[in-house]
Structure formats: structure tokens, C-alpha cells
Amino acid sequence: MVASILHYVANICYFAEYPEPTWLNPCIVDAFWFVMTPFAIAGYWYYEQRWQTLGRYSLLIYSGMSLLVLGHYLISPPWNVSFKINAMILLETFAAIGLLTYVLRKDFSDQSISS
Numbered sequence: 001m002v003a004s005i006l007h008y009v010a011n012i013c014y015f016a017e018y019p020e021p022t023w024l025n026p027c028i029v030d031a032f033w034f035v036m037t038p039f040a041i042a043g044y045w046y047y048e049q050r051w052q053t054l055g056r057y058s059l060l061i062y063s064g065m066s067l068l069v070l071g072h073y074l075i076s077p078p079w080n081v082s083f084k085i086n087a088m089i090l091l092e093t094f095a096a097i098g099l100l101t102y103v104l105r106k107d108f109s110d111q112s113i114s115s
Contacts, residue, residue: 001040003095004066007088008033017085019076036065059103066096 011018012026043058069092078086 001037003092004033004037004040007069007092010084010088014085017082019072019081019085021075032065036062039065056103056106059099063096063100063103066092066099069093069096 008029011029015026015029039058039062043055043062046052046055046058049055069089072081072085072089078089081089
């Protein structure tokens with residue numbers, strides 16, 4: 001979530017520097033963060049409550065929404081974007097991939113233990 005916060009704050013503060021579709025504005029970016037973040041919080045809480053399936057699906061949804069950050073590169077290739085913007089995009093991307101990997105590995109290890 002820290003990577004997501006950093007990226008979304010940068011996206012709102014430096015909106016003009018980000019490659020964005022013409023229909024997108026900072027309010028929509030801000031609103032999307034408030035839509036996706038509860039999935040991370042819920043996923044963590046579900047895992048803490050030992051509700052593995054709900055936790056897994058919540059975190060998978062959150063990871064998938066975090067990976068939408070790569071959509072910036074559909075508008076403009078990375079070499080046309082500043083280092084700062086690329087760093088924010090890649091920070092959230094790697095965090096999402098790390099979370100996705102953790103959830104999938106945890107799921108597979110839990111399944112092999114119960115088998």
C-alpha cells in the first residue's frame with residue numbers, strides 16, 4: 001500500500017507529467033485509489049482472521065488493480081516519460097508483482113500442506 005500511496009500522490013501532484021488518456025483527470029485517479037485500497041485492507045484482515053479464500057481473492061483483486069498502472073505505457077512509452085514518473089510506475093508495479101507472488105506461493109504452499 002505504501003507504493004500505491006506514493007504513486008497515486010505523485011500522479012495527482014504531477015498529473016500533467018503523467019501519460020494519461022484525455023478523459024482522465026486527478027479526481028478519477030483519486031477515486032480509483034479509494035476503490036482499490038479497501039481490497040488490500042480487507043485481504044490483510046481476512047488473512048488475519050484465517051479466512052484464506054477471501055483474503056486471497058481480495059489481495060489478487062488489489063494486485064490486479066495495482067498492475068493497471070502499466071496502462072500509462074499504453075499512452076506513452078517509458079523512454080518518453082521522466083525518470084521520476086517511471087520510478088513511481090515501476091515501484092507500484094514491482095510491489096504488486098511481489099504481493100501477487102506472495103499470495104500465489106502462500107496459496108500453493110497451503111494447499112500442499114493440506115494434501
